[in-house]
Amino acid sequence: MKIKKKERRTRSRFVPPILFRSRDTTCRLPLSLFHTYKLTAGIMALRRFPLMTPVDEEAKVFRGFLPVHSVEYLIQVHLPGNSAGAQVYGGAELKHMLREMDEQKLINRLNQCDEITLFLSELKAMLEEHETFKKSKNGLNFSATKRYKELMGELKQIGFDKVSHINEAMDHITFKLQDQNGRVHNVKTHIPPGYPLTPLKLILDGPSSNGSSSNSMNEGRDSNKDTTLTTTTTHSTLHAAILYYYDWIETFRDYFVCVDELDQHVRVLDPDQPTGKDAWRRVALKGHCSLHLELDPKFPRAGLKAMRFYGSEKNMKTLQQLWESQAEQWSRADTPYKNLSRIFGDRMMTKVSNSHHHQQDTSFDVECAICYAYKLEHPDLGLLTPDVICINDQCNRGFHPTCISEWLRSNPTTTRSFNILFGKCPYCSEKITTKEIL
Structure with missing residues:
Protein backbone atom coordinates (compact mmCIF):
# COMPACT_ATOMS: atom_id res chain seq x y z
CA MET A 1 0.00 0.00 0.00
CA ASN A 138 28.97 14.27 -26.48
CA GLY A 139 32.03 12.47 -27.75
CA LEU A 140 30.95 9.00 -28.82
CA ASN A 141 32.95 7.90 -31.84
CA PHE A 142 31.46 5.00 -33.76
CA SER A 143 34.21 3.49 -35.86
CA ALA A 144 33.66 0.95 -38.61
CA THR A 145 34.38 -1.82 -36.12
CA LYS A 146 31.84 -0.47 -33.66
CA ARG A 147 29.33 -0.09 -36.47
CA TYR A 148 29.84 -3.72 -37.40
CA LYS A 149 29.46 -4.86 -33.79
CA GLU A 150 26.34 -2.76 -33.33
CA LEU A 151 24.84 -4.17 -36.50
CA MET A 152 25.67 -7.79 -35.70
CA GLY A 153 24.31 -7.35 -32.21
CA GLU A 154 21.00 -6.10 -33.59
CA LEU A 155 20.83 -8.92 -36.16
CA LYS A 156 21.36 -11.41 -33.36
CA GLN A 157 18.58 -9.75 -31.38
CA ILE A 158 16.22 -9.89 -34.40
CA GLY A 159 17.27 -13.41 -35.36
CA PHE A 160 19.55 -14.49 -38.22
CA ASP A 161 16.85 -16.90 -39.39
CA LYS A 162 14.84 -13.85 -40.51
CA VAL A 163 17.66 -12.54 -42.74
CA SER A 164 17.22 -13.62 -46.37
CA HIS A 165 19.96 -11.51 -47.97
CA ILE A 166 22.83 -9.28 -46.89
CA ASN A 167 25.44 -7.76 -49.21
CA GLU A 168 29.18 -7.61 -48.58
CA ALA A 169 29.15 -3.95 -47.55
CA MET A 170 26.34 -4.69 -45.07
CA ASP A 171 24.43 -1.61 -46.20
CA HIS A 172 21.48 -3.48 -47.74
CA ILE A 173 19.72 -6.21 -45.74
CA THR A 174 16.53 -8.03 -46.73
CA PHE A 175 14.42 -9.70 -44.08
CA LYS A 176 11.80 -12.40 -44.59
CA LEU A 177 9.15 -12.01 -41.92
CA GLN A 178 5.95 -13.96 -41.34
CA ASP A 179 2.68 -12.57 -40.01
CA GLN A 180 0.21 -14.48 -37.83
CA ASN A 181 -1.42 -16.00 -40.92
CA GLY A 182 1.88 -17.37 -42.22
CA ARG A 183 2.14 -14.84 -45.07
CA VAL A 184 5.75 -13.99 -45.90
CA HIS A 185 6.68 -10.31 -46.16
CA ASN A 186 9.99 -9.17 -47.62
CA VAL A 187 11.29 -5.96 -46.09
CA LYS A 188 14.38 -4.20 -47.39
CA THR A 189 16.57 -1.92 -45.29
CA HIS A 190 19.20 0.55 -46.43
CA ILE A 191 21.87 1.15 -43.79
CA PRO A 192 23.89 4.37 -44.33
CA PRO A 193 27.64 4.57 -43.52
CA GLY A 194 26.94 6.69 -40.44
CA TYR A 195 24.63 4.13 -38.83
CA PRO A 196 23.62 4.09 -35.98
CA LEU A 197 24.16 7.88 -35.81
CA THR A 198 22.41 8.29 -39.18
CA PRO A 199 18.88 6.83 -39.35
CA LEU A 200 18.35 3.91 -41.71
CA LYS A 201 15.67 3.62 -44.38
CA LEU A 202 12.96 0.96 -44.21
CA ILE A 203 11.23 -0.02 -47.46
CA LEU A 204 7.73 -1.50 -47.15
CA ASP A 205 5.76 -3.14 -49.94
CA GLY A 206 2.22 -2.14 -49.09
CA PRO A 207 -0.10 0.74 -48.19
CA SER A 208 1.15 3.68 -46.18
CA SER A 209 0.17 4.04 -42.53
CA ASN A 210 -2.78 6.28 -43.45
CA GLY A 211 -4.19 3.60 -45.80
CA SER A 212 -3.28 5.24 -49.11
CA SER A 213 -2.25 2.91 -51.93
CA SER A 214 -2.06 2.46 -55.65
CA ASN A 215 -5.71 2.16 -56.64
CA SER A 216 -6.04 3.13 -60.28
CA MET A 217 -5.26 1.12 -63.37
CA ASN A 218 -2.87 3.68 -64.76
CA GLU A 219 -1.00 3.92 -61.47
CA GLY A 220 -0.88 0.14 -61.23
CA ARG A 221 0.54 -0.29 -64.71
CA ASP A 222 3.16 2.34 -64.12
CA SER A 223 4.04 0.80 -60.77
CA ASN A 224 4.83 -2.53 -62.41
CA LYS A 225 7.81 -0.82 -64.02
CA ASP A 226 9.24 0.14 -60.63
CA THR A 227 7.96 -1.79 -57.63
CA THR A 228 10.88 -1.08 -55.30
CA LEU A 229 9.19 1.40 -52.98
CA THR A 230 5.76 1.90 -51.56
CA THR A 231 6.23 3.27 -48.05
CA THR A 232 9.41 4.46 -46.38
CA THR A 233 10.22 5.48 -42.84
CA THR A 234 13.39 6.16 -40.87
CA HIS A 235 14.49 4.73 -37.54
CA SER A 236 17.55 5.03 -35.36
CA THR A 237 17.99 1.28 -34.82
CA LEU A 238 17.42 -1.75 -36.99
CA HIS A 239 15.54 -3.53 -34.22
CA ALA A 240 13.15 -0.57 -33.86
CA ALA A 241 12.56 -0.63 -37.62
CA ILE A 242 11.61 -4.31 -37.58
CA LEU A 243 9.27 -3.79 -34.63
CA TYR A 244 7.63 -0.96 -36.57
CA TYR A 245 7.24 -3.26 -39.54
CA TYR A 246 5.52 -5.92 -37.42
CA ASP A 247 3.05 -3.26 -36.23
CA TRP A 248 2.51 -2.22 -39.84
CA ILE A 249 1.86 -5.85 -40.86
CA GLU A 250 -0.69 -6.24 -38.08
CA THR A 251 -2.52 -3.07 -39.16
CA PHE A 252 -3.00 -4.31 -42.74
CA ARG A 253 -3.09 -8.06 -42.07
CA ASP A 254 -6.72 -8.43 -43.14
CA TYR A 255 -6.03 -6.42 -46.30
CA PHE A 256 -3.32 -8.88 -47.34
CA VAL A 257 -5.64 -11.79 -46.57
CA CYS A 258 -8.33 -10.36 -48.88
CA VAL A 259 -6.10 -9.52 -51.86
CA ASP A 260 -4.23 -12.84 -51.60
CA GLU A 261 -7.53 -14.73 -51.70
CA LEU A 262 -8.57 -12.88 -54.86
CA ASP A 263 -5.23 -13.65 -56.52
CA GLN A 264 -5.48 -17.34 -55.60
CA HIS A 265 -9.04 -18.01 -56.80
CA VAL A 266 -9.98 -15.44 -59.43
CA ARG A 267 -8.52 -14.88 -62.89
CA VAL A 268 -6.81 -11.50 -62.47
CA LEU A 269 -6.22 -9.62 -65.71
CA ASP A 270 -4.49 -6.60 -64.18
CA PRO A 271 -1.99 -6.01 -62.69
CA ASP A 272 0.27 -8.73 -64.08
CA GLN A 273 2.34 -9.06 -60.92
CA PRO A 274 0.47 -7.37 -58.06
CA THR A 275 2.52 -5.73 -55.34
CA GLY A 276 1.45 -5.00 -51.80
CA LYS A 277 0.45 -1.45 -52.64
CA ASP A 278 -1.94 -2.51 -55.44
CA ALA A 279 -5.38 -2.34 -53.80
CA TRP A 280 -7.13 -2.75 -57.17
CA ARG A 281 -7.75 -5.71 -59.45
CA ARG A 282 -9.33 -6.22 -62.87
CA VAL A 283 -10.90 -9.66 -62.75
CA ALA A 284 -12.30 -11.65 -65.68
CA LEU A 285 -16.01 -12.37 -66.03
CA LYS A 286 -17.60 -14.67 -68.57
CA GLY A 287 -18.98 -13.24 -71.80
CA HIS A 288 -15.77 -11.32 -72.48
CA CYS A 289 -16.50 -8.94 -69.61
CA SER A 290 -14.35 -7.85 -66.70
CA LEU A 291 -14.73 -6.03 -63.41
CA HIS A 292 -12.35 -3.36 -62.15
CA LEU A 293 -12.56 -3.18 -58.35
CA GLU A 294 -10.78 -1.23 -55.65
CA LEU A 295 -10.52 -2.06 -51.93
CA ASP A 296 -9.98 0.16 -48.93
CA PRO A 297 -6.74 -1.16 -47.35
CA LYS A 298 -7.86 -0.22 -43.84
CA PHE A 299 -11.36 -1.74 -44.22
CA PRO A 300 -11.13 -4.32 -47.02
CA ARG A 301 -14.33 -6.14 -46.01
CA ALA A 302 -16.50 -3.01 -45.86
CA GLY A 303 -17.35 -3.16 -49.57
CA LEU A 304 -15.82 -2.02 -52.82
CA LYS A 305 -14.29 1.43 -52.73
CA ALA A 306 -14.87 1.74 -56.50
CA MET A 307 -15.93 -0.55 -59.33
CA ARG A 308 -16.51 -0.53 -63.10
CA PHE A 309 -17.63 -3.11 -65.63
CA TYR A 310 -16.01 -3.64 -69.05
CA GLY A 311 -17.48 -5.50 -72.01
CA SER A 312 -20.37 -5.26 -74.47
CA GLU A 313 -23.13 -2.84 -73.56
CA LYS A 314 -25.71 -5.61 -73.32
CA ASN A 315 -23.61 -7.81 -71.03
CA MET A 316 -22.55 -4.88 -68.88
CA LYS A 317 -26.18 -3.89 -68.38
CA THR A 318 -26.99 -7.42 -67.19
CA LEU A 319 -24.05 -7.40 -64.76
CA GLN A 320 -24.97 -3.95 -63.47
CA GLN A 321 -28.52 -5.04 -62.76
CA LEU A 322 -27.26 -8.14 -60.99
CA TRP A 323 -24.93 -6.03 -58.84
CA GLU A 324 -27.65 -3.51 -57.93
CA SER A 325 -30.02 -6.28 -56.88
CA GLN A 326 -27.45 -8.11 -54.74
CA ALA A 327 -25.17 -5.34 -53.43
CA GLU A 328 -27.21 -4.86 -50.26
CA GLN A 329 -26.41 -8.43 -49.26
CA TRP A 330 -22.71 -7.63 -48.98
CA SER A 331 -21.49 -9.06 -45.67
CA ARG A 332 -18.65 -7.44 -43.74
CA ALA A 333 -18.01 -10.78 -42.06
CA ASP A 334 -16.94 -12.29 -45.41
CA THR A 335 -14.00 -11.47 -47.65
CA PRO A 336 -14.49 -9.60 -50.95
CA TYR A 337 -13.94 -12.85 -52.87
CA LYS A 338 -16.76 -14.64 -51.02
CA ASN A 339 -19.12 -11.69 -51.47
CA LEU A 340 -18.36 -11.40 -55.20
CA SER A 341 -18.78 -15.15 -55.65
CA ARG A 342 -22.17 -14.99 -53.96
CA ILE A 343 -23.27 -12.08 -56.19
CA PHE A 344 -21.92 -13.17 -59.60
CA GLY A 345 -21.82 -16.93 -59.13
CA ASP A 346 -20.38 -18.86 -62.09
CA ARG A 347 -19.99 -15.65 -64.09
CA MET A 348 -16.67 -15.12 -62.31
CA MET A 349 -13.79 -16.83 -64.07
CA THR A 350 -11.55 -18.84 -61.79
CA LYS A 351 -7.78 -18.77 -61.87
CA VAL A 352 -6.34 -20.49 -64.96
CA SER A 353 -5.16 -24.00 -64.20
CA ASN A 354 -2.16 -25.72 -65.74
CA SER A 355 -4.45 -27.78 -67.93
CA HIS A 356 -3.93 -26.94 -71.60
CA HIS A 357 -7.52 -27.91 -72.38
CA HIS A 358 -8.84 -25.57 -69.68
CA GLN A 359 -6.78 -22.70 -71.06
CA GLN A 360 -8.19 -23.24 -74.53
CA ASP A 361 -11.77 -23.22 -73.18
CA THR A 362 -11.37 -19.84 -71.44
CA SER A 363 -8.84 -17.92 -73.55
CA PHE A 364 -11.44 -16.59 -76.02
CA ASP A 365 -13.25 -14.90 -73.10
CA VAL A 366 -10.16 -12.82 -72.36
CA GLU A 367 -7.81 -12.50 -75.34
CA CYS A 368 -8.17 -10.53 -78.54
CA ALA A 369 -9.67 -12.78 -81.21
CA ILE A 370 -7.26 -11.41 -83.84
CA CYS A 371 -3.82 -11.20 -82.20
CA TYR A 372 -4.59 -13.72 -79.38
CA ALA A 373 -3.14 -11.45 -76.70
CA TYR A 374 -4.82 -9.66 -73.84
CA LYS A 375 -2.57 -6.60 -73.62
CA LEU A 376 -1.22 -4.65 -76.59
CA GLU A 377 1.15 -1.72 -76.33
CA HIS A 378 0.42 1.20 -78.69
CA PRO A 379 2.93 4.04 -79.11
CA ASP A 380 0.25 6.75 -78.88
CA LEU A 381 -2.67 5.14 -77.03
CA GLY A 382 -0.64 3.25 -74.45
CA LEU A 383 -1.70 -0.15 -73.14
CA LEU A 384 -4.82 -1.51 -74.88
CA THR A 385 -7.17 -4.35 -73.89
CA PRO A 386 -9.84 -6.18 -76.00
CA ASP A 387 -12.66 -3.72 -75.29
CA VAL A 388 -14.43 -3.83 -78.70
CA ILE A 389 -16.95 -6.68 -78.28
CA CYS A 390 -19.08 -8.37 -80.93
CA ILE A 391 -22.77 -7.87 -80.08
CA ASN A 392 -23.72 -11.37 -81.28
CA ASP A 393 -24.39 -13.44 -78.14
CA GLN A 394 -23.27 -16.60 -79.92
CA CYS A 395 -19.94 -14.99 -80.83
CA ASN A 396 -19.24 -12.33 -78.19
CA ARG A 397 -15.53 -12.13 -79.05
CA GLY A 398 -13.38 -9.18 -78.08
CA PHE A 399 -10.86 -7.23 -80.13
CA HIS A 400 -8.22 -4.59 -79.51
CA PRO A 401 -9.35 -1.27 -81.07
CA THR A 402 -6.23 -1.24 -83.25
CA CYS A 403 -6.61 -4.88 -84.36
CA ILE A 404 -10.26 -4.59 -85.41
CA SER A 405 -9.58 -1.20 -87.04
CA GLU A 406 -6.82 -2.66 -89.19
CA TRP A 407 -8.97 -5.68 -90.04
CA LEU A 408 -11.92 -3.54 -91.14
CA ARG A 409 -9.75 -1.20 -93.21
CA SER A 410 -8.39 -4.21 -95.12
CA ASN A 411 -11.91 -5.51 -95.88
CA PRO A 412 -13.38 -4.08 -99.11
CA THR A 413 -16.95 -4.32 -97.77
CA THR A 414 -16.24 -1.91 -94.93
CA THR A 415 -17.75 1.56 -95.18
CA ARG A 416 -16.49 4.74 -93.54
CA SER A 417 -18.14 7.87 -92.19
CA PHE A 418 -15.53 10.42 -91.12
CA ASN A 419 -13.32 8.38 -88.75
CA ILE A 420 -15.91 5.69 -87.92
CA LEU A 421 -15.67 2.27 -89.59
CA PHE A 422 -18.75 0.13 -90.29
CA GLY A 423 -18.00 -3.53 -91.08
CA LYS A 424 -18.50 -7.13 -90.07
CA CYS A 425 -17.12 -9.31 -87.31
CA PRO A 426 -14.26 -11.51 -88.62
CA TYR A 427 -15.89 -14.60 -87.03
CA CYS A 428 -19.68 -14.32 -87.34
CA SER A 429 -20.17 -11.46 -89.86
CA GLU A 430 -22.31 -9.55 -87.36
CA LYS A 431 -22.27 -5.77 -87.82
CA ILE A 432 -19.46 -4.12 -85.88
CA THR A 433 -18.56 -0.46 -85.54
CA THR A 434 -15.35 1.08 -84.25
CA LYS A 435 -13.25 4.21 -84.46
CA GLU A 436 -10.52 4.15 -87.11
CA ILE A 437 -7.02 4.03 -85.65
CA LEU A 438 -4.07 4.61 -87.94
Missing part, protein backbone atom coordinates in the same frame (compact mmCIF):
# COMPACT_ATOMS: atom_id res chain seq x y z
CA LYS A 2 2.89 2.35 0.71
CA ILE A 3 4.28 1.79 -2.76
CA LYS A 4 0.92 2.47 -4.34
CA LYS A 5 0.51 5.68 -2.34
CA LYS A 6 3.96 6.86 -3.33
CA GLU A 7 3.31 6.01 -6.97
CA ARG A 8 -0.01 7.86 -6.84
CA ARG A 9 1.70 10.91 -5.33
CA THR A 10 4.36 10.93 -8.05
CA ARG A 11 1.90 10.66 -10.92
CA SER A 12 -0.53 13.21 -9.48
CA ARG A 13 2.05 15.96 -10.03
CA PHE A 14 1.62 15.67 -13.79
CA VAL A 15 0.00 18.69 -15.45
CA PRO A 16 -0.37 18.18 -19.17
CA PRO A 17 1.17 21.27 -20.82
CA ILE A 18 1.14 21.64 -24.62
CA LEU A 19 4.29 20.27 -26.19
CA PHE A 20 3.41 21.10 -29.78
CA ARG A 21 0.43 21.49 -32.02
CA SER A 22 0.03 21.37 -35.79
CA ARG A 23 -3.08 23.54 -35.97
CA ASP A 24 -4.07 26.85 -34.38
CA THR A 25 -6.59 25.08 -32.19
CA THR A 26 -5.64 23.17 -29.04
CA CYS A 27 -7.58 20.41 -27.32
CA ARG A 28 -7.41 19.98 -23.52
CA LEU A 29 -9.28 17.14 -21.87
CA PRO A 30 -10.12 17.70 -18.16
CA LEU A 31 -8.66 15.10 -15.84
CA SER A 32 -12.10 14.43 -14.36
CA LEU A 33 -13.25 12.99 -17.69
CA PHE A 34 -10.49 10.37 -17.89
CA HIS A 35 -12.51 7.84 -15.87
CA THR A 36 -15.95 8.49 -17.36
CA TYR A 37 -15.56 7.05 -20.85
CA LYS A 38 -15.84 3.38 -21.72
CA LEU A 39 -12.86 1.46 -23.09
CA THR A 40 -13.16 1.11 -26.85
CA ALA A 41 -11.70 -1.21 -29.46
CA GLY A 42 -8.62 1.04 -29.57
CA ILE A 43 -7.20 -0.72 -26.52
CA MET A 44 -6.84 -3.90 -28.59
CA ALA A 45 -4.20 -2.14 -30.70
CA LEU A 46 -1.96 -1.46 -27.67
CA ARG A 47 -0.33 -4.83 -27.13
CA ARG A 48 3.08 -3.26 -27.69
CA PHE A 49 2.24 -0.37 -25.36
CA PRO A 50 0.33 -1.93 -22.45
CA LEU A 51 0.77 1.21 -20.31
CA MET A 52 -1.40 3.26 -22.70
CA THR A 53 -5.19 3.33 -22.62
CA PRO A 54 -7.92 5.18 -24.57
CA VAL A 55 -9.82 7.82 -22.62
CA ASP A 56 -12.50 8.79 -25.12
CA GLU A 57 -15.28 6.89 -26.91
CA GLU A 58 -13.77 7.29 -30.40
CA ALA A 59 -10.32 6.03 -29.35
CA LYS A 60 -8.69 9.23 -30.58
CA VAL A 61 -7.21 10.29 -27.21
CA PHE A 62 -4.84 8.03 -25.27
CA ARG A 63 -3.06 8.47 -21.94
CA GLY A 64 -0.36 6.49 -20.20
CA PHE A 65 3.40 5.92 -20.16
CA LEU A 66 5.72 5.72 -23.19
CA PRO A 67 9.04 3.86 -22.68
CA VAL A 68 12.06 5.53 -24.30
CA HIS A 69 15.39 3.77 -23.71
CA SER A 70 13.95 2.04 -20.60
CA VAL A 71 12.66 5.36 -19.16
CA GLU A 72 8.87 5.76 -18.91
CA TYR A 73 7.41 9.17 -19.72
CA LEU A 74 3.86 10.18 -18.85
CA ILE A 75 2.11 11.21 -22.05
CA GLN A 76 -1.28 12.06 -23.51
CA VAL A 77 -1.80 11.69 -27.29
CA HIS A 78 -4.50 13.19 -29.52
CA LEU A 79 -4.47 11.41 -32.88
CA PRO A 80 -4.83 13.52 -36.04
CA GLY A 81 -8.45 14.03 -37.12
CA ASN A 82 -10.36 15.67 -39.93
CA SER A 83 -9.91 19.20 -38.60
CA ALA A 84 -6.90 18.97 -36.31
CA GLY A 85 -3.44 17.53 -36.47
CA ALA A 86 -1.63 15.35 -33.94
CA GLN A 87 -1.17 16.76 -30.42
CA VAL A 88 1.01 15.50 -27.59
CA TYR A 89 0.93 16.48 -23.91
CA GLY A 90 3.38 15.49 -21.20
CA GLY A 91 5.64 16.51 -18.36
CA ALA A 92 8.66 18.81 -18.30
CA GLU A 93 11.22 16.17 -19.33
CA LEU A 94 9.28 15.02 -22.37
CA LYS A 95 8.53 18.61 -23.27
CA HIS A 96 12.24 19.43 -23.17
CA MET A 97 13.10 16.45 -25.40
CA LEU A 98 10.55 17.43 -28.04
CA ARG A 99 11.63 21.09 -28.05
CA GLU A 100 15.16 20.00 -28.96
CA MET A 101 13.90 18.20 -32.06
CA ASP A 102 12.90 19.56 -35.47
CA GLU A 103 9.28 20.52 -34.70
CA GLN A 104 8.06 20.69 -38.31
CA LYS A 105 9.62 17.33 -39.18
CA LEU A 106 8.04 15.86 -36.05
CA ILE A 107 4.58 17.19 -36.95
CA ASN A 108 4.77 16.01 -40.57
CA ARG A 109 5.76 12.47 -39.62
CA LEU A 110 3.24 12.06 -36.81
CA ASN A 111 0.34 13.50 -38.83
CA GLN A 112 0.74 10.58 -41.25
CA CYS A 113 -0.08 8.11 -38.46
CA ASP A 114 -3.78 7.92 -37.63
CA GLU A 115 -3.54 4.61 -35.77
CA ILE A 116 -2.29 4.66 -32.17
CA THR A 117 0.21 1.79 -32.38
CA LEU A 118 1.91 3.21 -35.45
CA PHE A 119 1.78 6.70 -33.91
CA LEU A 120 3.48 5.57 -30.69
CA SER A 121 6.01 3.44 -32.58
CA GLU A 122 6.94 6.40 -34.76
CA LEU A 123 7.15 8.80 -31.80
CA LYS A 124 9.21 6.31 -29.77
CA ALA A 125 11.60 5.77 -32.69
CA MET A 126 12.05 9.53 -33.16
CA LEU A 127 12.72 10.13 -29.47
CA GLU A 128 15.23 7.27 -29.29
CA GLU A 129 16.85 8.50 -32.49
CA HIS A 130 17.20 11.97 -30.96
CA GLU A 131 18.66 10.62 -27.72
CA THR A 132 21.18 8.49 -29.64
CA PHE A 133 22.23 11.50 -31.70
CA LYS A 134 22.68 13.60 -28.53
CA LYS A 135 24.99 10.99 -27.07
CA SER A 136 27.07 10.98 -30.25
CA LYS A 137 27.58 14.74 -29.98
